[in-house]
Amino acid sequence: xxxxxxxxxxxxxxxxxxxxxxxxxxxxxxxxxxxxxxxxxxxxxxxxxxxxxxxxxxxxxxxxxxxxxxxxxxxxxxxxxxxxxxxxxxxxxxxxxxxxxxxxxxxxxxxxxxxxxxxxxxxxxxxxxxxxxxxxxxxxxxxxxxxxxxxxxxxxxxxxxxxxxxxxxxxxxxxxxxxxxxxxxxxxxxxxxxxxxxxxxxxxxxxxxxxxxxxxxxxxxxxxxxxxxxxxxxxxxxxxxxxxxxxxxxxxxxxxxxxxxxxxxxxxxxxxxxxxxxxxxxxxxx
Amino acid sequence: xxxxxxxxxxxxxxxxxxxxxxxxxxxxxxxxxxxxxxxxxxxxxxxxxxxxxxxxxxxxxxxxxxxxxxxxxxxxxxxxxxxxxxxxxxxxxxxxxxxxxxxxxxxxxxxxxxxxxxxxxxxxxxxxxxxxxxxxxxxxxxxxxxxxxxxxxxxxxxxxxxxxxxxxxxxxxxxxxxxxxxxxxxxxxxxxxxxxxxxxxxxxxxxxxxxxxxxxxxxxxxxxxxxxxxxxxxxxxxxxxxxxxxxxxxxxxxxxxxxxxxxxxxxxxxxxxxxxxxxxxxxxxxxxxxxxxxxxxxxxxxxxxxxxxxxxxxxxxxxxxxxxxxxxxxxxxxxxxxxxxxxxxxxxxxxxxxxxxxxxxxxxxxxxxxxxxxxxxxxxxxxxxxxxxxxxxxxxxxxxxxxxxxxxxxxxxxxxxxxxxxxxxxxxxxxxxxxxxxxxxxxxxxxxxxxxxxxxxxxxxxxxxxxxxxxxxxxxxxxxxxxxxxxxxxxxxxxxxxxxxxxxxxxxxxxxxxxxxxxxxxxxxxxxxxxxxx
Numbered sequence: 001x002x003x004x005x006x007x008x009x010x011x012x013x014x015x016x017x018x019x020x021x022x023x024x025x026x027x028x029x030x031x032x033x034x035x036x037x038x039x040x041x042x043x044x045x046x047x048x049x050x051x052x053x054x055x056x057x058x059x060x061x062x063x064x065x066x067x068x069x070x071x072x073x074x075x076x077x078x079x080x081x082x083x084x085x086x087x088x089x090x091x092x093x094x095x096x097x098x099x100x101x102x103x104x105x106x107x108x109x110x111x112x113x114x115x116x117x118x119x120x121x122x123x124x125x126x127x128x129x130x131x132x133x134x135x136x137x138x139x140x141x142x143x144x145x146x147x148x149x150x151x152x153x154x155x156x157x158x159x160x161x162x163x164x165x166x167x168x169x170x171x172x173x174x175x176x177x178x179x180x181x182x183x184x185x186x187x188x189x190x191x192x193x194x195x196x197x198x199x200x201x202x203x204x205x206x207x208x209x210x211x212x213x214x215x216x217x218x219x220x221x222x223x224x225x226x227x228x229x230x231x232x233x234x235x236x237x238x239x240x241x242x243x244x245x246x247x248x249x250x251x252x253x254x255x256x257x258x259x260x261x262x263x264x265x266x267x268x269x270x271x272x273x274x275x276x277x278x279x280x281x282x283x284x285x286x
Numbered sequence: 287x288x289x290x291x292x293x294x295x296x297x298x299x300x301x302x303x304x305x306x307x308x309x310x311x312x313x314x315x316x317x318x319x320x321x322x323x324x325x326x327x328x329x330x331x332x333x334x335x336x337x338x339x340x341x342x343x344x345x346x347x348x349x350x351x352x353x354x355x356x357x358x359x360x361x362x363x364x365x366x367x368x369x370x371x372x373x374x375x376x377x378x379x380x381x382x383x384x385x386x387x388x389x390x391x392x393x394x395x396x397x398x399x400x401x402x403x404x405x406x407x408x409x410x411x412x413x414x415x416x417x418x419x420x421x422x423x424x425x426x427x428x429x430x431x432x433x434x435x436x437x438x439x440x441x442x443x444x445x446x447x448x449x450x451x452x453x454x455x456x457x458x459x460x461x462x463x464x465x466x467x468x469x470x471x472x473x474x475x476x477x478x479x480x481x482x483x484x485x486x487x488x489x490x491x492x493x494x495x496x497x498x499x500x501x502x503x504x505x506x507x508x509x510x511x512x513x514x515x516x517x518x519x520x521x522x523x524x525x526x527x528x529x530x531x532x533x534x535x536x537x538x539x540x541x542x543x544x545x546x547x548x549x550x551x552x553x554x555x556x557x558x559x560x561x562x563x564x565x566x567x568x569x570x571x572x573x574x575x576x577x578x579x580x581x582x583x584x585x586x587x588x589x590x591x592x593x594x595x596x597x598x599x600x601x602x603x604x605x606x607x608x609x610x611x612x613x614x615x616x617x618x619x620x621x622x623x624x625x626x627x628x629x630x631x632x633x634x635x636x637x638x639x640x641x642x643x644x645x646x647x648x649x650x651x652x653x654x655x656x657x658x659x660x661x662x663x664x665x666x667x668x669x670x671x672x673x674x675x676x677x678x679x680x681x682x683x684x685x686x687x688x689x690x691x692x693x694x695x696x697x698x699x700x701x702x703x704x705x706x707x708x709x710x711x712x713x714x715x716x717x718x719x720x721x722x723x724x725x726x727x728x729x730x731x732x733x734x735x736x737x738x739x740x741x742x743x744x745x746x747x748x749x750x751x752x753x754x755x756x757x758x759x760x761x762x763x764x765x766x767x768x769x770x771x772x773x774x775x776x777x778x779x780x781x782x783x784x785x786x787x788x789x790x791x792x793x794x795x796x797x798x799x800x801x802x803x804x805x806x807x808x809x810x811x812x813x814x815x816x817x818x819x820x
Contacts, residue, residue, distance in 0.1 A: 053700035053714040062661070062698070062714075111412050113708065206723070228745050228766035230782055256723070 036084040038122045048123030051116050055103060064127045066177030069099060074127045079174035079285050084121055091117050137271075142279025145272055152276070155237075155260065158283055164239045165223055166260060167207060173277070173284025181277050185268065188260035209259050210234055212242075213250040223259060313426045314376055314443075316471055320537055327797035329375045331532075332421050332466035332676075334794060337600040338534035339679035341754045342795035346802035347817060348757030352771045352780045354818055358803060359397030361812040363388060368790040369807040372421045372466065372676070372751075374429070375796035380805070381443070382812060383419040383466075387433045389441060395798045397814060401446035405433045412707065413462045414482035418790075420532070420674070421466030423474060425494045430474045432463025438476055438492055450497035454478070459706045460485050463530075468542070470535045470573045473500060475542055477529025481593065484524035484550040484710040489542075489569070491576060501576025505529055505546045505564045513563035521558035524704050526550030527565035531595040531674055534609070539624050541570040541579055543600075543609055547593030553657050553668070553713025554589065554699045561586040566594040568611065570626060580626030584648075585615050589656050590639065590697060591668045591713070599679045599686065601733055610733050612677055612688040614670030615639070617649050618736055632736025634729060635671035636692040639664050657713060661698030668695050668715045676751030676792035678760065679733070683774050686733045687760050691747040693717075693724040728752065728762050730777060740777035751792020753804070761804055763789025769806055769813065785813055 038044030052064060059070030066072030071079065080095055081087040091112070092104035103112050112120070146152045153162035156169045172181060183190060192206045210232060211221045222236035232252070234242040237259070246252055263273070314330065322328070322335040326343040333340045347355065363369060363384035373382035380394040387405035392398060411417075411434045422429040428440040428449055436455040439448060454476070455461035460483020467476040473491040481487070487505035492498065506525035507513040517525055526549045533544030549558060549565035564578075566585040571578055584594040592615040600623060601608045609623040616637035620629040628646050640649035655664050669691060677688040695715040702712050717724075726747025730739045750763035760774045765788045771781040787809015795804045805814045 050700040050702050053698065054702065054709065054711050057698075057714045058716055062716075111709070116708075228784075229764055229768055229770065229779070 034083075034085045036088075036118050036121050036125075038118050039084070039125070041122060044119045044122045045126045046123075048116075048119035048121070051112065051120050052123050055112060056120065059099070061177075064124055066180065069175075071175045072177040073124050075285075076128050077285050079171075084125075087121050087124070088114075088117055091120065137274035137276070137278030139275070139278045139282045141272075142275035142277070142282075145268075145276050146279055150263070150268055150272070150276065158280070165235055165237055167205075169280060169284075171284050173280035173282065175284065178277055178281070181280060182273060185263045185273060185276070188258040188262060189256065192256055192258060207258065209255045209257055211251075211253045211255070212244060214244070215248055215250055217250070221259075224254070227254075312377060314424045315426065316469070319425070319469060327375075328377065329373065329794045329796050330424065331374070331468060332372050332423070333532065333534070333597055336535040336537065337679075338532075338597045339599050339601070339681075339754075340597075340676050340752065340792065340794070341678060341680055341756075343756045344795050344797055344802045345756040345758075346797070347755065347795075347804060348759065349773060349780070351817055352757070352759055355771065355781050355783070355804075355815045356818050357783060358814045358816045360814075361390075361392055361397040361399070363390075363810050363812065365810055368416045368418050368749075369810060369812075370418045370420045370464075370674070370790045371807050371812070372792050372794050373805055373812065374422055374424050375794075375798075376424060376443075378798045379443075380796070381422050381424065381429050382807075383421055383431060384810075385417045385419070387417075387419055387431065389422060389429065389431050389446065391443070391446065392812075394796060394803070394814070395801075397812070401444075403431075403441055403446040403448075405431070405435075405437065405439065407433070407435055408457070411435050411457050411462065412460065412483070412709075413464065413479070414709070418464050419466075420464060420791075423467040423469040425469035425472075425474065428494060430467045430469065430476075430494070432465055432467055432476050434462045434464070436461045436463065436478075438463070438467070438474065438490070438497070440474075440494070440497060452492065452497045452499070454490055454499075455480075455485075455488075459483065460708075460710075465530050466532045468532055468535065469494060470542060473573060475533070475544070475573070477531070477533070477544060477546075479528050479530040481526040481528040481530075481547045481550055481552060482709055482711060483707060484526060484704050485528060486523060486525060487527035487529055487546060487565075489529045489544055489571065491573065503569070503571055503576050503578065505567075505569070507563065516560035516563040518557060518559040524550055524710070525558065525562060525565065526552070527562070527567075528593075529595070530593075531597055534598055534600055535573070536600060536607075536609075536623055538607060539570075539579075540572060540574070541623070542573050543598050543623060544569050544571060545595045545598055545611065547595045548588050548591050551702065551704075551710050551712030552588070552591040553697055553711055553715065554701065555587055555656065556699070556701075556712075558587075562588070566592060566615075568594065568598055568609070568621065568626070570623070582619075582621055582626045582628060584611070584613050584617070584619060586650070589651075589713075590615070590664060591711075591715075592666075592670055593673075595674065596672060597676050599677060601679055601686075603684075603734055608733075610679070610686060612672050612686065612690075612731075614666070614673055615649075616666045616671040618686070618688075618731060618733070620733060630734075630736060634688065634731055634736065634738065635690045636665045636694070637671070638694070639666075657697035657699045657715075659699055661696040661714075661716070663694050663696050663718045665694035666691070667693040667718070668697070669693060673749070675749055678752040678754040680754035680760070680774055682756060682758070683730075683754075684732070685730045685739055685774065687728060687730050687752040687754060687762075687774075689748055689750060689752060689762065690727045690729050690741075691724060692727075693747065726765070728760070728772070728777070730760075730774075742772060742777045742779065748789060750789035750806075753793035753795060755795055755804075761793040761806070763791070763793070763806055763808060765789070767808060769793070769808065769815070771804075783813075783815065785809060785811070787811070
């Protein structure tokens with residue numbers, strides 16, 4: 001009550017022209033954040049390209065085509081940002097709950113100025129134009145395959161349904177490139193979930209295959225949920241969790257040969273895989 | 287009458303106090319720093335003593351009882367981000383730092399705070415690699431802190447009150463301090479950070495009593511100075527060569543031995559043709575004058591961000607006075623510390639950048655190791671075979687212990703104009719496409735032959751430093767939060783404790799009331815371990 005009264009008095013005592021000026025200033029400031037001053041400027045796009053290489057390409061790949069960690073930004077449809085203003089916010093402040101850090105001058109790292117962030121947005125927009133249009137697969141058929149004949153859901157969960165042994169895939173269509181997803185299906189062992197920190201996890205899980213023999217002679221094979229120098233936490237294909245101390249095991253073997261089978265074209269045709277990717281993309285970019 | 291009685295009583299109490307606590311109130315003179323081996327219970331510099339070897343002569347905790355180690359206390363700093371501090375301990379009081387330029391003093395037996403200090407940082411500081419600090423220096427009745435906004439501050443050891451506070455450099459152009467300073471004679475010696483911003487690096491010496499600057503050594507020579515010709519055009523003005531890790535002091539030759547970091551921009555050599563002295567070098571400076579006696583450049587014209595800022599370690603072997611460094615570029619260098627002459631350079635990790643050595647025996651870069659616009663793979667990667675994590679040398683085993691990483695990166699250039707205070711890498715690097723995961727080790731090396739005597743492989747690469755002790759042990763931390771004691775001779779792990787946070791700091795040891803402790807920072811806290819009470 002007291003505070004409200006005080007505020008009212010302040011406003012009343014402030015001359016009208018000053019209030020008007022303040023409102024005008026606020027309006028200008030917010031507008032500056034909404035519009036890219038360099039939109040379509042080729043020189044700014046070039047500066048943005050080098051800024052992108054330095055600050056963004058580690059996760060989003062050279063050319064913004066996506067990397068092991070960050071989404072393909074050449075896709076016009078993005079999960080977290082559509083307008084320039086939204087892109088600006090995401091680059092500047094990061095995305096909570098994901099590995100996307102705050103990159104503005106208030107962030108933890110080297111920090112980019114507003115000008116540099118706009119240059120990067122100009123570059124990303126240019127890359128979007130360049131990105132080839134791709135034929136979209138059949139989402140409904142992809143979903144049917146995921147939960148049916150392709151057996152994906154035995155190990156993978158999407159939107160709360162499916163198995164637990166493999167990575168949860170709800171967001172994968174928005175965070176990995178189409179090529180990365182296809183590669184993971186065709187050659188699951190070529191690159192495990194290496195370097196990936198899932199948004200819901202505090203630590204990176206790589207889904208390495210671990211085979212142990214316990215002191216009483218029992219063999220357990222599963223994926224590593226976590227591991228340190230002295231312990232390992234495993235899940236086997238029946239989704240049983242094992243918490244083990246390495247020194248008490250009779251043997252411990254770790255392999256980067258994925259427990260996921262290879263889906264060769266004779267098992268899953270290119271057309272079906274395209275539909276599967278369409279399904280994951282439709283969910284992941286919602 | 288009554289007043290006299292009270293006075294007499296107070297005197298008695300104070301006398302008791304001073305008897306009980308006399309050591310805690312003694313000043314840390316330069317003499318004490320020079321003769322630190324006479325007080326093994328204390329840890330007086332970042333690396334423990336002037337040699338840089340991070341070796342504790344304490345042996346109460348040893349091979350026979352390490353398995354029984356137990357946590358004694360935990361101090362929560364209340365800060366977030368990486369905690370890289372190495373505490374100092376003097377006569378029962380522990381002094382350390384934390385993120386955002388916090389400093390504090392604790393009862394070293396209990397972890398209970400005596401005072402806390404936090405420097406007021408401006409909102410727009412731009413430290414490259416976290417809001418970190420690696421520790422304090424102590425001299426007389428002051429501890430010394432370098433800050434992220436370019437200040438050097440002297441704090442009173444008893445209260446944490448600011449005695450003096452000077453501005454060494456303008457943080458808005460990219461300068462900062464993260465290093466633990468080194469007190470030598472009556473000076474506080476400190477090196478600047480900012481190799482990612484195109485600063486002109488320097489090492490400063492301040493009068494410990496007043497904060498007056500006694501000398502500054504620019505690690506990039508100006509016009510007319512020797513070495514200036516190793517820079518193209520005006521590139522020297524933004525040449526980098528920061529000095530962000532703590533050096534050593536050799537009283538035998540009266541030299542400060544201080545390492546320097548990468549030239550700027552870190553991964554693009556175009557525009558700074560030449561060797562780029564004194565980037566990625568070890569400098570021998572006279573503390574009385576700030577003049578250089580000699581230098582040794584590890585990586586000439588660096589294009590891979592391989593700062594040579596690793597702690598140099600003084601080793602005396604076979605009548606020779608040596609200084610050794612496990613360098614970020616993957617080679618272990620041994621140098622004569624009187625002359626700066628290279629004695630040997632041996633790879634201690636996975637390297638692809640050098641197949642040949644020059645006439646002096648220094649590894650030189652293959653032409654094809656240079657980054658290109660398209661990018662190509664070079665080992666080690668930008669993080670290096672090792673980095674800022676402190677190594678240790680154990681005179682009992684004669685082994686050098688270092689945290690090492692096998693990782694390759696794709697290096698690509700990214701032409702970029704210099705703008706004051708803006709990140710200035712000129713480069714981008716990525717994890718290589720190899721399916722091989724990164725591997726991390728603790729390696730034990732014979733410093734004379736370079737032979738790896740044993741290695742302990744971590745689950746993933748760690749940023750922890752190493753401590754060796756006279757108890758036949760080495761201590762290190764891992765990225766998964768374990769603090770580990772190993773047999774210094776064999777590398778066999780003997781004990782571990784899960785601290786719940788990754789380690790970015792190096793361990794140290796001290797003793798109070800005849801009881802030995804080992805301390806290390808992990809997560810957001812400082813931990814002290816000791817043997818169980820009988």
